[in-house]
Amino acid sequence: MKKILFATAVVAMSFLSACSKKGDTVTIDSSKPDGAFTAAKTGTFTAQNGTPTAGTLELGTDSKGTPFLHFSPNFTTQLATGTVSIYFSTSMNFVASPGTGNPDLKLVGPVTKNGEAYFKLGAAIPANFTHVILWCGTASIPFGNGKLN
Amino acid sequence: MFKYLLVFVLSVFSTALSAQSGWTRDKHDIFLKLDFQTYQSDKYHNLDGDVVKTNTFRQQAVLLYGEYGITGRFAVNVSLPLVKIQSFNISEKVAGIGDAKVEFKYALLKGKFPLAISITPEIPTGPSKLLSQNLINSFDKINLPTGDGEFNLWTTLAVSHSFYPKPAYASAYVSFNKRTKYQGQAFQDQIQAGAEFGYKIKNKVWVNAKVFSLFGVGAKPGFADFIRANGTSFTACSLAALWELGKHWGISAQYFNYTDLFFKSKNVYTSGQISLGVTYQRKR
Numbered sequence: 001m002k003k004i005l006f007a008t009a010v011v012a013m014s015f016l017s018a019c020s021k022k023g024d025t026v027t028i029d030s031s032k033p034d035g036a037f038t039a040a041k042t043g044t045f046t047a048q049n050g051t052p053t054a055g056t057l058e059l060g061t062d063s064k065g066t067p068f069l070h071f072s073p074n075f076t077t078q079l080a081t082g083t084v085s086i087y088f089s090t091s092m093n094f095v096a097s098p099g100t101g102n103p104d105l106k107l108v109g110p111v112t113k114n115g116e117a118y119f120k121l122g123a124a125i126p127a128n129f130t131h132v133i134l135w136c137g138t139a140s141i142p143f144g145n146g147k148l149n
Numbered sequence: 150m151f152k153y154l155l156v157f158v159l160s161v162f163s164t165a166l167s168a169q170s171g172w173t174r175d176k177h178d179i180f181l182k183l184d185f186q187t188y189q190s191d192k193y194h195n196l197d198g199d200v201v202k203t204n205t206f207r208q209q210a211v212l213l214y215g216e217y218g219i220t221g222r223f224a225v226n227v228s229l230p231l232v233k234i235q236s237f238n239i240s241e242k243v244a245g246i247g248d249a250k251v252e253f254k255y256a257l258l259k260g261k262f263p264l265a266i267s268i269t270p271e272i273p274t275g276p277s278k279l280l281s282q283n284l285i286n287s288f289d290k291i292n293l294p295t296g297d298g299e300f301n302l303w304t305t306l307a308v309s310h311s312f313y314p315k316p317a318y319a320s321a322y323v324s325f326n327k328r329t330k331y332q333g334q335a336f337q338d339q340i341q342a343g344a345e346f347g348y349k350i351k352n353k354v355w356v357n358a359k360v361f362s363l364f365g366v367g368a369k370p371g372f373a374d375f376i377r378a379n380g381t382s383f384t385a386c387s388l389a390a391l392w393e394l395g396k397h398w399g400i401s402a403q404y405f406n407y408t409d410l411f412f413k414s415k416n417v418y419t420s421g422q423i424s425l426g427v428t429y430q431r432k433r
Contacts, residue, residue, distance in 0.1 A: 049193075049195040049196070049199075049201060050195045050196025050197060050380070050416065052371050078374075080292065080332075080334075080374060081291060081292050081374055081376075082280070082281075082289075082290050082291030082292045083283070083286075083288060083289045083290050083291065085286075085288075085289065109288070110288050110289070136291070137283055137285075137286055137289040138204065138237050138239060138240045138281065138283045138289055138290070138291035139193070139203045139204055139206070139237060139291060140203050140204040140239075141193065141201050141203050
């Protein structure tokens, strides 16, 4: 009886092990580039309103042509006071015009941490959007901006 | 008698502006004040002192202040914001208790120029994180805590003078605030200094004018956080009045505003502030 139980256990473990190797779940972070990221434009953040904003930014595509915004590993801003949102802007100034659909702004999303980050963009960014603005929406003040060259 | 009135008046005027005097409350005497304050501002002075127009920040607060004379020279004063309600005009209101101050005050000198020293621990009793939800963008929140999350210690030296028999007095003080850290982030220490002058009109209403400055000392902070007043500096002026309603009760009103008289305003929202208070005192 003991031999039967032992053999059953060995078979079961082998089966589970095989299943695990075959069925390993691979989680793809959709915000990361697929393959190499190639920068088309670069810039450096300038701090505003006493925040510790610093670092470089890049706009480019991955190997499949998907556009991404990339913040460098030395990117910092002020996150302790609340949500900081990333916008593409046609100038260094945040010009909101909700009545006309905010033609000078494109929202990317919130930045949640300092350090390197990639932000997947839904579509290519038109060339007239020359700046990235870090924006504290509730207070309505900029924390920093960077011009893309 | 005039001295008692002065102590009463100075107490009434003291809570909102953290004013100080050289007098201490007599043994077993009690003073209480309940104060309502309100202000709003869209004029933010950043760490460089530049004015930035922002969305409107709003704050209302109810403060309880009490004094108790333990001996003729030693008194304990407690200040506790019972509730602070804060928001921007496009965010939800958040509310919480504030940080408690417990002042241990000792009269070094009495007489014509009473001199007092005090040590005041400020205890982080208020929540250091209160997220206010943006009403327009669902992903957007801002932290508007009602406590600064750090323990700090005020040390104050204050001197006063009565112009008796004229119903007038003057006081001056200087304070040093030793601040510590919040989540590893060190705060600038602070110095506050001020002066005030009070006069009783027609033996009915005390009026008071006051000016004081607050500024940071040490390295400039690495980040601006106006709620925690790190790197904050300003000069403020106020006018206040007190009506005594009999032996125990009184009501007070005060108007307070900022100026760049001695120091450029930095890391602070400036505007006029109004406070209304009810007072009670009992003498042994």
